[in-house]
Every structure is written in structure tokens, then in C-alpha cells.
Amino acid sequence: MNIQQLSPYIRIAMDSYIPSPWYLEERVLFDYELLYVKEGRIQVTIENDVFIGEPGDLFLFRPKQRHSIRKLGTGLVRQPHLHFDLFYKEDSPDVKVSFKKLEDMTEDEMKWFRNDDLEQIAPRIPGHIRLRNTLVIERLIFDIIKEFQMTLPFYEMNIKGLFLQLLNVLLRENYWNRNPHLVTNMGEMEQLRLFLKHNIARKVTLDELSKMSGISKYYMISLFKQSFGMSPIQYHLLQRIEKAKEMIQFTNDPLMLIAESTGFPDIHSFSKAFKKIDGVNPSFYRKK
Incomplete structure (x- = not known):
């Protein structure tokens, strides 16, 4: 992946409030999703690994990666999230957010799967990140959501810039987490x-x-x-x-x-x- 050529496309940016009870059945996505736990607790299964999401945690779901989400407890869960492509493609505006298992995909839907280009970046970003730098990442996520919803003139350009900042902070956060001696x-x-x-x-x-x-x-x-x-x-x-x-x-x-x-x-x-x-x-x- 050539980082110099990154041209992210934000498909969905929203701040979700989840009441009780709630369970998102197993699915695979065509694109990437970043899910931030702002309030409450969730149980996330990615492939065969199970994680407990606490406020300040971030989850990354990759294309074709099996995952499910279950709300824990009786309180409200707030989980702002972004669906995105790392590189804009001609069909980017046409691709939907999937709620299907891989085996239920149609032949046309199979063509929508994005490459997992983040796999080329070392160290690998895990599916569950317990953030140290929550304030910066949270602010950027909410700034992207605000731009996405307001659709002011040239908002697409601003969203791309904000997302690149978010990705940069996330990559550095992951690097420091893997190399605590450097911190x-x-x-x-x-x-x-x-x-x-x-x-x-x-x-x-x-x-x-x-x-x-x-x-x-x-x-x-x-x-x-x-x-x-x-x-x-x-x-x-x-x-x-x-x-x-x-x-x-x-x-x-x-x-x-x-x-x-x-x-x-x-x-x-x-x-x-x-x-x-x-x-x-x-x-x-x-x-x-």
C-alpha cells in the first residue's frame, strides 16, 4: 500500500445510542469499520476471539472478517462508528453496509469486497485497541461525524483530511503500544x-x-x-x-x-x- 496515494471514502459516520437488549448477529463487511465505545459495555467477537469493550476502547473490523456485537448490562451504550474505504473507487458510493454472513452473499455482492490494505502496515493494527490517547481520537471521530451529517460545501475534502489525521493518530498509538520502551x-x-x-x-x-x-x-x-x-x-x-x-x-x-x-x-x-x-x-x- 502506498500511503502517499491514500484517498479515503467515508461511507457512514454516525453516533449510535443502543438501548437494551441488543445483539448484532455475525456478519462480514465489504469495507472497514471503526467502532468507538463512548459509553456502556459491549462484547465483541472477531473471528474466534472474544473481547469486552469498555468506554475508550476502539474496534477495527476488516473486510470479510467475521464479527458480532452484544450489548452488556442494562445501561445505555453509545458507539460512534465509521464505515470507510481506504482508497476511493468508482463503485464506492454504491457499496452498502453489510449485515450478512459470507455464505449468504450474492455473486454481485461478492464484487464489493475491498482489499485489506491495512494488512500491509506493520505493526498490524489489532481488532481491539485499549486506547491511551482517547481524547484526540474521540474528538476526530466526532468531527468526522459532524462534517458527514452537516454536508457543508466541500465537506468531502474536510472529511478526508480529518480521517487521515485519525488514521495517523491510530497508527502511532498502535506503534507506541507495541513499543512501550520507546514511550x-x-x-x-x-x-x-x-x-x-x-x-x-x-x-x-x-x-x-x-x-x-x-x-x-x-x-x-x-x-x-x-x-x-x-x-x-x-x-x-x-x-x-x-x-x-x-x-x-x-x-x-x-x-x-x-x-x-x-x-x-x-x-x-x-x-x-x-x-x-x-x-x-x-x-x-x-x-x-
């Missing part, structure tokens, strides 16, 4: 990132960063890479090259002076590092 050390990692960003005029060493963070060198490298997608030295080099690129384009300073200003001892090492990061020589931006 524990995020303060130290952010301190290192800011230090690297604001010290581009010289080289830094791993020993220096390890001493600053109070974390052993090799574990610090691993934590930084898991947090920001690259090692601290790679991140620092990228910041130095970005600053150099800016100076080349918007000042008349000689390349040698720019190299020295960004911590390179000579023009050769500067050009080599620049080409490694950007794919072209520094003079390319001066010509532009």
Missing part, C-alpha cells in the same frame, strides 16, 4: 533530536550523545532509530546538509565557507556527504 525514553530521544538539530556547525560523537542521554551507546542508537527512522548520526548529517542547501540557495557565501559553517573540514568531504544525502553536488543548488 518511556521519548523525552531523552526528543532531547537528543533537538540537540542534533541545533548543533549543525560541528560533528557530534555517539559517546557524547550517550553521556547526555544517560543511555548506553548501542541501546541509545536503537531507540533513536526506532523513534525517528534513522540513527542519530544519520539524522545529524541530514540536518547539516539541509542547512547547507538553504545557505547555498539563499546566500552568496562561498561553498567552502558553507562547508565550514556546517561542520565539514574541507570541500571534498562536504561534496561527498552532500551527494550521498541529496544525490547531486552542492553546486547544483547554486546554479538554480
